[in-house]
Amino acid sequence: MKPISVIALISVLILGALFMYVAEDIPAFGDPKSAPNWGVKLFSIDADEELEGNLNHGIIPVSVSDKIEGIGLPLPIKVEKARGLEGEWDAFIIPGEKYYNSTTIRFGAAPDAPKEQKYYLIIKEGDTIDVYRYAPVIRYWEEGEHETEVPNMVTYILADYRSYDTLGEVTVIFTAGVSVVLLLRRRGKMPK
Amino acid sequence: MSEEKRIRERDVIIETISRLMIPFIQLFALYVIIHGTKGPGGGFQGGVIFASSFVLYLVVFGLAAAGKRFPEGADTALMSTGVYIFAGVGLLCILVTLGTAEYLNYGFIPLTHHFEENRALGMDLVEIGIGITVMAVITEIFFNLVWKKEEEKGKGKEEQR
Numbered sequence: 001m002k003p004i005s006v007i008a009l010i011s012v013l014i015l016g017a018l019f020m021y022v023a024e025d026i027p028a029f030g031d032p033k034s035a036p037n038w039g040v041k042l043f044s045i046d047a048d049e050e051l052e053g054n055l056n057h058g059i060i061p062v063s064v065s066d067k068i069e070g071i072g073l074p075l076p077i078k079v080e081k082a083r084g085l086e087g088e089w090d091a092f093i094i095p096g097e098k099y100y101n102s103t104t105i106r107f108g109a110a111p112d113a114p115k116e117q118k119y120y121l122i123i124k125e126g127d128t129i130d131v132y133r134y135a136p137v138i139r140y141w142e143e144g145e146h147e148t149e150v151p152n153m154v155t156y157i158l159a160d161y162r163s164y165d166t167l168g169e170v171t172v173i174f175t176a177g178v179s180v181v182l183l184l185r186r187r188g189k190m191p192k
Numbered sequence: 193m194s195e196e197k198r199i200r201e202r203d204v205i206i207e208t209i210s211r212l213m214i215p216f217i218q219l220f221a222l223y224v225i226i227h228g229t230k231g232p233g234g235g236f237q238g239g240v241i242f243a244s245s246f247v248l249y250l251v252v253f254g255l256a257a258a259g260k261r262f263p264e265g266a267d268t269a270l271m272s273t274g275v276y277i278f279a280g281v282g283l284l285c286i287l288v289t290l291g292t293a294e295y296l297n298y299g300f301i302p303l304t305h306h307f308e309e310n311r312a313l314g315m316d317l318v319e320i321g322i323g324i325t326v327m328a329v330i331t332e333i334f335f336n337l338v339w340k341k342e343e344e345k346g347k348g349k350e351e352q353r
Contacts, residue, residue, distance in 0.1 A: 149308040177329030
């Protein structure tokens with residue numbers, strides 16, 4: 001056995017062990033609380049009775065909205081209990097995008113009142129209240145089928161929400177085809 | 193001798209079976225493209241399946257026959273047609289609303305009276321565009337590579353003689 005193959009075997013084993021060590025901690029379908037899957041933690045503040053009561057009555061506490069304004073994110077307009085759970089609240093914003101009502105469509109007319117969108121999640125954990133921002137994926141999961149009437153999630157994300165990206169992909173494929181034509185089809189025509 | 197070898201050997205079984213299979217492969221490709229919004233599938237996958245039928249035709253019947261069935265001019269034209277359909281659907285949204293809607297906001301194309309159904313139909317049109325481009329590009333790449341290979345082979349034999 002050559003020394004170089006021994007070194008190669010050892011490094012493969014070390015890499016394999018390292019991979020097993022890392023992969024052991026990864027859940028099968030990804031961490032549900034990671035930033036791309038679920039949301040980002042923005043900040044946490046101390047909990048008290050008044051703050052909780054305000055949230056339960058649908059009033060946004062000043063301490064929360066001040067911190068959100070300090071970060072530079074859109075201010076919530078209303079808050080309500082998330083999925084009927086105790087100690088979890090959803091906060092809604094008005095997004096800047098245009099949305100037409102589904103029953104009537106008027107061309108060239110002003111859009112209907114903008115729809116509110118779930119944006120922040122406020123959770124009480126022990127003595128603190130944590131404020132999270134939802135990932136865009138949450139919106140696609142919950143609203144996509146209702147907004148596009150397409151049951152296939154992959155298609156409506158790829159061709160509707162991310163359609164600029166798909167246009168770019170198609171252009172890349174087109175460029176590959178054109179370059180093959182330019183590089184290979186130099187002399188004469190294909191035999192007929 | 194070399195001249196005789198260059199004429200391809202024909203196999204009845206392979207030719208008959210692929211002649212039977214190619215229409216079904218193309219039908220399946222169209223199914224995958226059209227059902228891209230309703231089930232698993234989409235433009236990319238359907239385009240590749242469609243291209244695979246032309247690849248099978250070329251492998252079985254040779255470059256000359258395949259070039260007759262799917263001429264290179266049509267191939268080149270279809271390649272850009274797909275991108276034009278995609279970009280055109282996007283531009284249509286701006287044109288029909290006189291600039292109110294954004295680019296690629298399919299809901300504003302007046303196909304039905306429902307915003308959501310317009311979005312679904314716009315997605316279907318876009319998938320068709322993607323399918324045409326992918327099909328033409330994959331076929332184009334394969335045809336050109338085979339042509340290049342055959343050309344080089346022919347040249348080498350001429351030099352030997």
